[in-house]
Amino acid sequence: MTRIPLSRPLAIAAALSLSACAAAGGDGAPSLAKRPVEGRFDVAPPVVVVDPPGPLPADLAGRLARWDADAVAAQRAFAAERGTAATLVSAASGAAVASERWVVAQQAISRLQATRAPLTGALADIDRLYLDRSVAEDIDGLPDIYALRDRLADMAATQNAxxxxxxxxLPQ
Structure with missing residues (x-):
């Protein structure tokens, strides 16, 4: 079997393609100028006017105020319980799992978690409201709703940390 070097077919293909370019370079070559059909879509898109969201509807203002108050109360309760929980967890840091100090520290963490219930409940309610209004395309008040939701989410994230x-x- 005779082997043909790989470079030979490549050289032949290159020579053929170059000869085609040379033949097209004469008077019969197509122009590269812009054709009339190419400018057909060079038009500005139509201006779409979107009304900004209006103020918060009156029926929602009271619910937002209640959720805000719930979150503030939960934050105060969390701050009050945090010191006690930190002290008990520090005391149990070297204790064995299921020892008296470890159980007391776990209970303190559970009480600390329980203080978060009004905040997490308000956050869930405001998430539901935001989604319901977004789906229904009721945009009035969405900036206010989202601002409160963002603030509550930050509070919850800080408490989670x-x-x-x-x-x-605590030892596991």
């Missing part, structure tokens, strides 16, 4: 830090201090 505190609880997780306390849990990491």
């Amino acid at each position: 505190v609880v997780e830090a306390l849990e990491r201090q």
Whole structure:
């Protein structure tokens, strides 16, 4: 079997393609100028006017105020319980799992978690409201709803970090 070097077919293909380019370079070559059909779609898109969201509807203002008050009360209760929980967790940091100090520290963390219930409940309610209004395309008041939701989510995330830090201090 005779082997043909790979470079030979490549050289032949290159020579054929170059000869085709040279033949097309004469007077019969197509112009590269812009054709009339190419500019057909060079038009500005139509302006779409979107009304900004209006103010918060009166029936929602009271619910947002209640959720805000619930979150503030939960934050106060969490802050009050946090010191006690931190002290008990520190005391149990070297204790064995299921020992008296460990159980007391776990109970303190559970009480700390329980203080978060009004905040997490308000956050769930405001999430549901935001989604329902978004789906129904009721945009009035959405900036106010989202601002409160964002603030409550930040509070919940901060509290989660505190609880997780306390849990990491206890032996598993």
